[in-house]
Amino acid sequence: MSGATALIVDxxxxxxxxxxxxxxxxxxxxxxxxESGRQALEECEKQRERLDVAFLDLRLPDADxxxxxxxxxxRCPFAQVIIITGNASVETAAAAVGEGxxxxxxxxxxxxxxxxxxxQAVAQAHLMREREDLRHKLEESEQRxxxxxxxxxxxxxxxxxxxxxxxxxxxxxxxxxxxxxxMLGQPGAxxxxxxxxxxxxxxGGHRMGR
Numbered sequence: 001m002s003g004a005t006a007l008i009v010d011x012x013x014x015x016x017x018x019x020x021x022x023x024x025x026x027x028x029x030x031x032x033x034x035e036s037g038r039q040a041l042e043e044c045e046k047q048r049e050r051l052d053v054a055f056l057d058l059r060l061p062d063a064d065x066x067x068x069x070x071x072x073x074x075r076c077p078f079a080q081v082i083i084i085t086g087n088a089s090v091e092t093a094a095a096a097v098g099e100g101x102x103x104x105x106x107x108x109x110x111x112x113x114x115x116x117x118x119x120q121a122v123a124q125a126h127l128m129r130e131r132e133d134l135r136h137k138l139e140e141s142e143q144r145x146x147x148x149x150x151x152x153x154x155x156x157x158x159x160x161x162x163x164x165x166x167x168x169x170x171x172x173x174x175x176x177x178x179x180x181x182x183m184l185g186q187p188g189a190x191x192x193x194x195x196x197x198x199x200x201x202x203x204g205g206h207r208m209g210r
Contacts (some may be wrong), residue, residue: 003027003028003029004023004026004027004029004030004052004053004122004125005029005030005032005047005051005052005053005123006020006023006026006029006030006031006048006051006052006053006118007032007033007034007043007044007047007051007053007072007079007165008020008031008032008033008034008054008055008099009034009035009036009039009040009054009055009056009057009060009062009068010033010056010057010060011035011036011057011061012057012083013033013035015107016033016035018191019031019055019084020033021148022111022114022115022118023118024114026115026118026147028121031094031176032039032047032114033128034062036060036061036062037060037062037101038062038063038064038069038207039140040056040063040068040072041068041075043163044071044072044079045069045075045190046072046077047076048075048076049077049078049129051072051076051079052078052080052082052121052126053079053080053102053118053121053122053125054072054076054080054085055080055082055083055084055105055118055209056068056069056072056081056082056083057083057084057085058063058084058092058150059087062156063199064098065085065102066095066099067085067181067207068081069083069100069101070099070100071082071094071165073099073105077128077132078125078128078129078132079124079125079132080102080103080121080122081099081100081101081102082102082103082105082117082118082174082202083096083101083103083104083105084105084106084109084147085104085105085106085107085109086106086107087088088106090098096200098156102117102120102121102124103117103120103121107210115144131183136210147170149167150169152169153171153174154173155169155171155199156169156171156172156173157168157169157172157188157191159188159189161165161188163188163189164185164186164187164188165183165184165185165186165188165191166184167185168180168183172199172202173177175199175201175203175207176199176200176201176207177201177202177203181191183195197209
């Protein structure tokens with residue numbers, strides 16, 4: 001695993017530095033410490049999509065850890081949040097899970113256990129980022145495909161697996177008068193069958209299509 005950005009939010013500076021030291025077991029890690037909820041949100045604003053993992057203490061001088069968890073995830077969409085607390089309860093654990101916490105670690109913790117949890121969290125963040133990048137690339141590819149189809153000065157229609165219209169280009173809209181929204185999902189087997197076919201016009205009458 002290469003490259004990770006971690007945020008440790010704890011007003012106990014000694015413990016925060018200890019977590020940072022443990023995280024050096026990750027490859028190429030940037031460790032940021034915030035001693036309050038306000039500082040944590042300031043760092044989140046700076047890091048945004050670059051943040052991989054955040055360690056949050058439930059009790060901070062100016063913030064509730066559970067509420068802060070939701071705010072961190074809202075600002076940093078890929079960040080996996082690990083709660084670190086010495087005051088565990090069923091209620092807080094359930095609330096943390098409900099807000100999307102990746103893990104819930106009790107103090108005192110073992111360094112190797114924390115490192116393993118951090119590694120899993122970073123891997124999850126990287127996977128989410130890769131999936132989002134792939135989604136963007138697919139959307140860009142689909143957009144280029146649509147632009148090519150729309151630029152073709154010919155009738156272009158495609159059907160889905162059920163034989164219903166899934167693509168109706170601008171040339172067909174212009175000639176028939178039927179908009180894409182009107183035609184998508186309509187039966188279209190006859191339109192793509194071999195040979196000349198008659199196109200029905202919205203205004204009445206027909207036109208031969210090829």
